[in-house]
Amino acid sequence: MIETITSPLRAVWESLLERLFFLPPFPETIDSLALFSLLLVVGLLLGEWLHAHARWPKVTGYVLAGIVFGPSALSWISIEALAQARPIADAALGLLMMEVGRRLDLSWLRRNPELLRSTLADITLSFALIFIFALWLVGLTPAWAAATAAVTMASAPAVVLLTIEEAKAQGQVTERIILHTAISSAASFVAFAIVLGIVHAELSEDWLNALVHPLWVVVGALLVGGMGTWLALRIAKTLPKGSLAQVFVLIACALLAVGIARMLAVPVFLTLFLMGVLLASRDQQQTLRYTALPEGHWLLAIVLFVIVGASLPWQEFTWLAGLQALGLLLVRAAAKAGAMAWSGGSLPLPKRLLVGMGIQPLSATAVFMAYEIASLYPEVGRSALTLPLFAAAMMELVGPALCRLALHRSGECESGERNRGGIA
């Protein structure tokens, strides 16, 4: 479609080239900065419009913009452009994952056994039920069923964090949604690393890769994340606490870790998540504890979700695949709600169920994990992972709304009060 617009322009340009010798050749690809700006603008416009007119979460609008302008629909964002924009998406996802890692407060689990119970229940039930569903009802092989479970068992850290930020939510339901999301993400990364080995073993019978690849991913992510942490703390210690310079140092070290992880083919989401966890646990002097990401990270988040939306394989949609994905989401929802209901504790049941609703999103991390596994054996991987990709595609649209509804029903966001004319 984009060709129909550019071809007359190309013809005029090439005719001018003969006389205006200073002109460069007609650009074959869009400049990266221009692409970034276009993704930002289309995402922003649709996100803001849907938020203003239909009260939809902005994230949903960004994803929709990606779907509409991506290869599945209008094709204004080509597959090449998606590949070109991948570093930006990695940077955005990396920063958000680092933030989630920084919020992982394991000491809370020690102080509150009921939370340990509910997180273990969530992780175990989600993985087990999705695995059984994929294996028995969809008919995947054990390796791909495990891959499907590993990819979809966790909540979506980026969506959860941005939805909470957008709603300015605060309270017990909010805090528990963050905690469950961070812990289930950690568990899904462990499962992801193990699954890498299983997939190698099943598809190539190459035991060296089956053993070394998971180790490469985990140890590599740990080392790169650890290096980023050490560097960030070391430099930040010399700067005034809470200063803008510290913010820049934190972002620079995070981007350095993103870059090195990309160079070493270590998953960015895992590396930066571990960097966040290490930053929170190794920062004994509270050097960077209170340094928050600037509002500007929304810019990157918009681009991330436009790219995720454009990466979703809607063009391959079939009703059977859709029904299977819906089934997976229902099983997953039941597992999470069941885990929250069963775990008991001081938070009343309705609020625990709201936590269960708030951790439903499934998004960028799942999509990136699925593509990571699929890229190992492209000839089978892509079709084998259609199920989690469609589940993510559907939840991309519904998840942010569910999370926001949970926050709203818990009475922990500010919007309700503003609507009543109060001073929020």
Added chain:
Amino acid sequence: MTTKALGDFKDSAAFSLGVELELQLVSKRDFDLTRGATDLLGSLDYDERFGEIKLEITESMIEISTQPQSTVDGIAADLGGLRDTLRQHCERNNIGVCGGGTHPFHHWPERRICPGDRFNDLYQRYGYLAKQFTVFGQHVHVGCTSADEAIWLTQALGVYVPAFIALSASSPFVDGVDSFYQSARLNAVSAFPLSGQCPPLGSWQEFTEHFAFLQACGIAQGIKDLYWDVRPKPEFGTVEIRVCDTPLTIEQATSLAALAQSLARWLLRTRPPLHTAKQAHVARYNKFQACRYGLEAMISDPVNLCQTPLKQTLADLLEAVSDDARELDCAHWLTPLKQAVAENMGDAAWLRAREKQHGNMNDVVREASERLMGKNN
């Protein structure tokens, strides 16, 4: 407007005590105020053996109040029990608790009014002031044996309002900056139309007439609408001193209760002349001096027509009430106050020193929270 009858003054045991402390609920992540009071109380399994734990106007506040006690040691035990109960429960919910009259850097528009008709009425009546009222005070109740005695004590204690302000001052920071005040909290209270001093009233009869007048004018509905610095509390049978900032430790809160009890006994025993009409002229100025300068305040004396350093009058006062403190078995609780006056070192100075050391407010609140929990006194 529905008015609430004043009711009879319920006589109570002489010099019995009760203490209320409003505490800050802070996030363990960045030590900003967090919303959580309703959830915290909703899941609290506690038999009220040390007193009550209650909601306050916004979700970032919680109030603890002791049982009525005849001794200061009883108050200390209750406050310790309440503190520990709250600590255990807050830890389960990953919330920190902190003392101090203001939160040094919270953003008041982010506060949320607690559910409940009374809080909603206050919000509707006072608008944004209700959210700015996220400040934290200590109230000390002293039991009186009769209504007339309570009114006399209310007037007599009015003179000592600057002393209580200076000794409890723990709110130097507002909106992330040094206010230059030792107690900036009271500036948030003084915005309310019924704050200030109790008018010069001589008896319970005069008080009830004055209150009926306020009700008839539509100014006050119930006694709770009077945000006076010192006010009678008929249903408890007490006089309530309401000007103290919540100190950073429960030990300091207990010491202030000891001063209130000893002072009340000394006043009722010696019955000094009150000069209430003259005192009314200087009360606001003296209160400002104590809020702004703390122990360094210069207090106007409308009888001798001079100014006196508060530090001097406080040292004299603590000496004067020593015998009564011994009689009440609380002299040991006055020692920290004497030391604070001698060294000119209060909670506000401690907070400023921490801010100077860390260069940021988050660490100040973190350390203040640990201090309330008795970790680094």
